[in-house]
Amino acid sequence: MTSSQAILNGDRLALARLLTKVENNSQEGRAALMELFPHTGKAHLIGVTGAPGTGKSSLVNQLALHYRKKEDKRIAIVAVDPSSPFTGGAVLGDRVRMRDLSGDPNVFIRSMASRGSLGGLAQATANMVQIFDAAGFDIVIVETVGAGQSEVDIARLAHTTLVVEAPGLGDDIQAIKAGILEIADILVVNKADRPGVEHTEKALKTMLELAHPTERVFKHHGTYMSVAAPKTNANTKMWIPPIQRTVSTEGVGIAELADAITRHVAHLRSSGDWAIRERTRLEVELEALIRNGLMIQFQGEVPAERYEEVLESVVHRKVSPWEAATMLLNGRQK
Helix, strand or coil: CCHHHHHHCCCHHHHHHHHHHHHCCCHHHHHHHHHHHHHCCCCEEEEEEECCCCCHHHHHHHHHHHHHHHHCCCEEEEEEECECCCCCCECCHHHHHCHHHCCCCCEEEEEEECCCCHHHCCCCHHHHHHHHHHCCCCEEEEECCCCCHHHHHHHHCCCEEEEEECCCCCCCCHHHHHCCHHHCCEEEECCCCCCCHHHHHHHHHHHHHHHCCCEEEEEECCEEEEEECCCCECCECCCCCCEEECEHHHCECHHHHHHHHHHHHHHHHHHCHHHHHHHHHHHHHHHHHHHHHHHHHHHHHCCHHHHHHHHHHHHCCCCCHHHHHHHHHHCCCC
8 A cells, every 4th residue: 555545544654654754855755745636625724823922832732622622623733843953853842732632543743843944834844734634634733933024934825824912922912023913814812811911902903903904915935925815895805803812721712713713714715715825825835846946957957166166256246146147047058
């Protein structure tokens, strides 16, 4: 039995092994991705992002528990951890905080190192999500490290993006500072039992009233791109991100948050935005693969010595980077 067929049959051991191969970008992993791709497109992808210290992992834990107990959904969680500066491995702290989910055969938690990629999303994350999708998981939750402005990367991967805030973090709204408020489909004020929650919620409401976004913002390879929201009609209203209070350590507000997510999915389906987001996500992934493939092809065609020679000319200000790029691209067959 091939690894792809084992995944479709629900073999957890085969799934774990394939995820490792995909994360390592092995040839076998790439082959499995191609075989499994026709079986994808069914899972609901939820992104969870926000500033450090907002309780994202605890929130994901409680949300997954809700989906298991109340809705009997199969849940996969991809927890993107900061890489260790020494080993390149993940801290795995999320697994420690998600002990409540251990032992459930319908929950699969995978921690992976960000390996320095922008936005805390390793390049393999999208591929891992595809594997979980093909394996029949109903919901795939991707939790990112909350590293800063480039967290907008999550917007191109998820159907529903939760931006998590918490009172008392030294800034009224961390999300605005990080530049990620624009990509929120639902704003979550976690740790809502803390002082200052009303102030945080009021500030978020003010920003939402000012924003009224008409397009969804994406960023990849350092470049912002946007997809216009579907034109509204009499039956379709623009989605304004709701603000949900939660206390994840006690499970408070989790059911209401799940309801908000359900409403958002219904909106995506009725407005046509689901198809738009799917198309954009796959387009961005295709462009990234083309860029990567062209770079590999370029490196194979241009001798390292020639590259270093041209680079030295740039360093000594003899040619500009633009001229150097033209020289290398035009002369790569020589």
